Amino acid sequence: xxxxxxxxxxxxxxxxxxxxxxxxxxxxxxxxxxxxxxxxxxxxxxxxxxxxxxxxxxxxxxxxxxxxxxxxxxxxxxxxxxxxxxxxxxxxxxxxxxxxxxxxxxxxxxxxxxxxxxxxxxxxxxxxxxxxxxxxxxxxxxxxxxxxxxxxxxxxxxxxxxxxxxxxxxxxxxxxxxxxxxxxxxxxxxxxxxxxxxxxxxxxxxxxxxxxxxxxxxxxxxxxxxxxxxxxxxxxxxxxxxxxxxxxxxxxxxxxxxxxxxxxxxxxxxxxxxxxxxxxxxxxxxxxxxxxxxxxxxxxxxxxxxxxxxxxxxxxxxxxxxxxxxxxxxxxxxxxxxxxxxxxxxxxxxxxxxxxxxxxxxxxxxxxxxxxxxxxxxxxxxxxxxxxxxxxxxxxxxxxxxxxxxxxxxxxxxxxxxxxxxxxxxxxxxxxxxxxxxxxxxxxxxxxxxxxxxxxxxxxxxxxxxxxxxxxxxxxxxxxxxxxxxxxxxxxxxxxxxxxxxxxxxxxxxxxxxxxxxxxxxxxxxxxxxxxxxxxxxxxxxxxxxxxxxxxxxxxxxxxxxxxxxxxxxxxxxxxxxxxxxxxxxxxxxxxxxxxxxxxxxxxxxxxxxxxxxxxxxxxxxxxxxxxxxxxxxxxxxx
Numbered sequence: 001x002x003x004x005x006x007x008x009x010x011x012x013x014x015x016x017x018x019x020x021x022x023x024x025x026x027x028x029x030x031x032x033x034x035x036x037x038x039x040x041x042x043x044x045x046x047x048x049x050x051x052x053x054x055x056x057x058x059x060x061x062x063x064x065x066x067x068x069x070x071x072x073x074x075x076x077x078x079x080x081x082x083x084x085x086x087x088x089x090x091x092x093x094x095x096x097x098x099x100x101x102x103x104x105x106x107x108x109x110x111x112x113x114x115x116x117x118x119x120x121x122x123x124x125x126x127x128x129x130x131x132x133x134x135x136x137x138x139x140x141x142x143x144x145x146x147x148x149x150x151x152x153x154x155x156x157x158x159x160x161x162x163x164x165x166x167x168x169x170x171x172x173x174x175x176x177x178x179x180x181x182x183x184x185x186x187x188x189x190x191x192x193x194x195x196x197x198x199x200x201x202x203x204x205x206x207x208x209x210x211x212x213x214x215x216x217x218x219x220x221x222x223x224x225x226x227x228x229x230x231x232x233x234x235x236x237x238x239x240x241x242x243x244x245x246x247x248x249x250x251x252x253x254x255x256x257x258x259x260x261x262x263x264x265x266x267x268x269x270x271x272x273x274x275x276x277x278x279x280x281x282x283x284x285x286x287x288x289x290x291x292x293x294x295x296x297x298x299x300x301x302x303x304x305x306x307x308x309x310x311x312x313x314x315x316x317x318x319x320x321x322x323x324x325x326x327x328x329x330x331x332x333x334x335x336x337x338x339x340x341x342x343x344x345x346x347x348x349x350x351x352x353x354x355x356x357x358x359x360x361x362x363x364x365x366x367x368x369x370x371x372x373x374x375x376x377x378x379x380x381x382x383x384x385x386x387x388x389x390x391x392x393x394x395x396x397x398x399x400x401x402x403x404x405x406x407x408x409x410x411x412x413x414x415x416x417x418x419x420x421x422x423x424x425x426x427x428x429x430x431x432x433x434x435x436x437x438x439x440x441x442x443x444x445x446x447x448x449x450x451x452x453x454x455x456x457x458x459x460x461x462x463x464x465x466x467x468x469x470x471x472x473x474x475x476x477x478x479x480x481x482x483x484x485x486x487x488x489x490x491x492x493x494x495x496x497x498x499x500x501x502x503x504x505x506x507x508x509x510x511x512x513x514x515x516x517x518x519x520x521x522x523x524x525x526x527x528x529x530x531x532x533x534x535x536x537x538x539x540x541x542x543x544x545x546x547x548x549x550x551x552x553x554x555x556x557x558x559x560x561x562x563x564x565x566x567x568x569x570x571x572x573x574x575x576x577x578x579x580x581x582x583x584x585x586x587x588x589x590x591x592x593x594x595x596x597x598x599x600x601x602x603x604x605x606x607x608x609x610x611x612x613x614x615x616x617x618x619x620x621x622x623x624x625x626x627x628x629x630x631x632x633x634x635x636x637x638x639x
Contacts, residue, residue, distance in 0.1 A: 094183030218242030219621025245289030
């Protein structure tokens, strides 16, 4: 609760200092000019919400979104600030998720990133750049499980009209209800954006430092005790876990700088020269205070360190030519990369290499075309070649078509052929069974074809369909060894989302039907994932506030789940007797309130566990969270 106290102290200090007109993002208004009407009077400019903008790199600016949309409750109640539909969370915040729906994480390309460490990572396109009239601070707070909390704060301001900088810090520490489940993570981000007065030179820069650290308890030691319903074990600390003194840590660093120069008048000739350079380093550590052969199995190698260490580095340089106007955007360039991957503490007699390095050369390109404000094409292509990690091809293509106002059709064709994520290549451990070397793997090729139909006037409905074909699908078998499938894996997704409104009552629902059409045993997933949210929204307290209150239910069908490997932080196929999870609803009740630009999110998560036993799991031996009261606060301060 110390974070909550800090927030209210800061609120008392700043509440009288705000200089911003009380205008929400859904109202269009420029900066206001206040003039007393006298001949020699001063002109006073009073900023509105439209003077506070944010953007990703190379994208269009957007006004700070301070609206009270129900979709935000799916985001601000989550520790990673994302809508985690299609995932199931472990019993402690900050401990990751299991993906219930197939998706390809591009941050794992040519780098070291274990799957269960990936949910908190900010990539190049996730960094925000700002343009604000006055200094601006944002706060995001969520309480933790048992002890701790999460606080994320961002401070940004312009220095003059052309330069902006921002500092962001997030700290998370949550003890968890179960033994040995502490989550302790943080990130620090410095970002800056500069645009010259003549608009000929523009630069973006950021530095990010992230840590995702977790105690690994190996799940419940005696599952029958957990499921037995004995009231003594309602205190989860009384339940024995499989591991103690075990920790996994992931570190992520990136230095990034991009600059553009227009040699001619950009208003007449939107031609630019662009240079982008970044260095990214990833590290993964798994450490123990003593051996746990009974849990991991196999033979323990004498005198081998109790810590596994892996790392990867990527130094990338890109030079591009850019043509950029409202209707036609094209950039094409040359890229050089130096990539290395290291596996420390190798055991020589097992012939497992400890270091890989290569120089890569390739090309990148982006294309955007707008026609008649009704058709838009976006295409991206990257090709690179290396001697150690093979050839890499990635292309994404999206066509948007609006035949009638408020009716939008989106089509997409994406393809990627890439070396398997580095965590699959090599591993060294004092457990003999966890030493492996995947020699000369083939590229994993993923083809996606799909589309989305958006019907804004029909309950704000979205319908989508996607088909995936994965060749050389790379996975961990039930012995925690990397394998590649000799035949393709085919997956179909069909789903949609809609919101129905009746006066102050609303119904929001989202569904996804998923079918693995071939090689079902290589990717066990539920065939249905759904969420329904019934809520009431209205003004309150003499219109000084807006409230939302309702209930949301999350559900996925029962399936024989993969097992979680704490040593690898990956998911491995089950053995001959798989454990099935799912088939049980998870219900949350909530009360949300907005007062000016302060949002309160009060949510009773997994409330059905208060009158029925918790038998829901995120993975075999890993229960999901029990009932908890989640308190979230979001606050925008425009000083």
